[in-house]
Amino acid sequence: MNIEKLQKKLLAVARQDAPSDRVPYAFEKRIMARLRQAPAADAWVYWGRMLWRATAPCVAVMVVLSVWTFYSASGNGSEVNLEDAVLAPVQLAYE
Amino acid sequence: MERSDDELIHAVLNGDTESFELLIQRYQPRVFATARRYARREDEVADIVQEIFIKAFQKLSGFRRDAPFEHWLMRLAVRTCYDALRVHQRNRESLFTEITEEQSEWLERFNANPDGADDHGDAARQLVRKILEQLPPAARLVITLLEIEERSVKEISALTGWSVPLVKVRAFRARAAMRKILDKMERDKYL
Numbered sequence A: 001m002n003i004e005k006l007q008k009k010l011l012a013v014a015r016q017d018a019p020s021d022r023v024p025y026a027f028e029k030r031i032m033a034r035l036r037q038a039p040a041a042d043a044w045v046y047w048g049r050m051l052w053r054a055t056a057p058c059v060a061v062m063v064v065l066s067v068w069t070f071y072s073a074s075g076n077g078s079e080v081n082l083e084d085a086v087l088a089p090v091q092l093a094y095e
Numbered sequence B: 001m002e003r004s005d006d007e008l009i010h011a012v013l014n015g016d017t018e019s020f021e022l023l024i025q026r027y028q029p030r031v032f033a034t035a036r037r038y039a040r041r042e043d044e045v046a047d048i049v050q051e052i053f054i055k056a057f058q059k060l061s062g063f064r065r066d067a068p069f070e071h072w073l074m075r076l077a078v079r080t081c082y083d084a085l086r087v088h089q090r091n092r093e094s095l096f097t098e099i100t101e102e103q104s105e106w107l108e109r110f111n112a113n114p115d116g117a118d119d120h121g122d123a124a125r126q127l128v129r130k131i132l133e134q135l136p137p138a139a140r141l142v143i144t145l146l147e148i149e150e151r152s153v154k155e156i157s158a159l160t161g162w163s164v165p166l167v168k169v170r171a172f173r174a175r176a177a178m179r180k181i182l183d184k185m186e187r188d189k190y191l
Helices: A003-016 A027-037 A043-075 A082-094 B005-013 B019-038 B042-062 B069-087 B101-112 B122-134 B137-148 B153-160 B164-187
Strands: none
Touching: A003 B101, A003 B122, A003 B137, A003 B164, A027 B019, A027 B042, B005 B019, B005 B042, B005 B069, B019 B042, B019 B069, B019 B137, B042 B069, B069 B137, B069 B153, B101 B122, B122 B137, B122 B164, B137 B153, B137 B164, B153 B164
């Protein structure tokens, strides 16, 4: 059996077997009825989608800033103690 | 005077939902023909077409008008058909237990005289449908578009969203998968 020839033959058969473009009666009415039944857009859904879409850019910005802060702090030798920085105004007030 | 696609789309986007019905009427024969290439049963065809038009309505604001509406709709149609194929992938029926006597006879006629077997017989049409059903979704889609609808690789790339090299790779694999099915048929002595 010549499989190549059989494949070509079957594809030729498929080419000649064009599918029908017949449409069921009033099919467009059925779709329009579905569209009319569709619930109205919920603002919270859109808000939720926007938040999800914003997740990736926010994470990217956070990573970039973290890396930048890490390297800029460790590179120039000016390490700042977090505790001292936060409490600096209090200490100034006591002095 | 008949309203153009652009006018209808503009109306729909401005809240006139009813104008979408005219777009459906205009393109539903073509969408039905596309869906029939991939669906197994007629009720499945209607469900797929319905999904295509509902998606089109929901995504209409994303239509950028840099190509005709028909192209955009057909891209959506092909992608929805592909999704439907993937959903039904698990439910594919067995090929080899279902070859009818007529199909077996057609194969025997082909075996005896490859050039003589008729192309129009029902048996041949059913057989090719069964073989296509055995293909994985991507292979079936690419064989249908490339070999049956005779579209170019570039067109398929635009329709499916796959890159041109990916279409070529998938076409190569699809032909190989089809030959494998035919080989298996032969090994199982159906030929």
